[in-house]
Amino acid sequence: MRNLFLSLSFAVMGSALSLSSHADMIAVVKGHAVFMATGSSLAILPSPSDGQLSCSYGNGVFSPGSSAGLEIPLPGATDIKLVGNDLYIATLKAPAGLPIPGAAENSYVKYDVSACLPDVPFTPSIARADLAAGELVIPCVLVDGQEYNVVMNQRGNSMNWEVIFADSGCQ
Structure with missing residues (x-):
């Protein structure tokens, strides 16, 4: 009986949470x-x-x-x-x-x-660099019609950088 009660309780709670998430x-x-x-x-x-x-x-x-x-x-x-x-x-x-x-x-x-979404003159965003951590963020890069925010990491102590993350959309 207790297992049945627990199962039904979880089912009801799951259904309620599911319904509330659809309202977001x-x-x-x-x-x-x-x-x-x-x-x-x-x-x-x-x-x-x-x-x-x-x-x-x-x-x-x-x-x-x-x-x-x-x-x-x-x-x-x-x-x-x-x-x-x-x-x-x-x-x-x-x-x-x-x-x-x-x-x-x-x-x-x-x-x-x-x-x-009218065409507006391009206003460059500010790229951010944390040289101590070896990270460079380049916002709003347009590639084949898609916008990306690019995060790059420095390779060792060199001035070579590699793309580690590209997030779609401009922030």
Whole structure:
């Protein structure tokens, strides 16, 4: 009886934790825009927060314009990924008994958000070096259309460096 109680307790706790994790907001930052999947919508906010977006939304399309922020109803929005100028939002159909209104199936929605990511003049970021530790960080390197933050380690006492880590996206 005790084993059954423990098993059921763990199952209930696991289910509760799983449900709460699906409610967490997922965010992607690029340029001066913050894209968030909130569970029931896609929210786009300017960065910094007191700025303006360079896009507006209408008829399912992002177009050049200006707005303080956008919220687009998107039931079941659970995850978000930005690849180039294309924004992909995963949508989730809830398990039986926990319906998400409007979410018909597990799927994704794709938007071209190039209007929200205008070409801006390149402003070099500051590379950071810790010569005592032999580490060099080069932020925001553009390679084949993808942005990376590169971390390099010094090889011995020489001035030769090797890439040990490349993190996608600019910080």
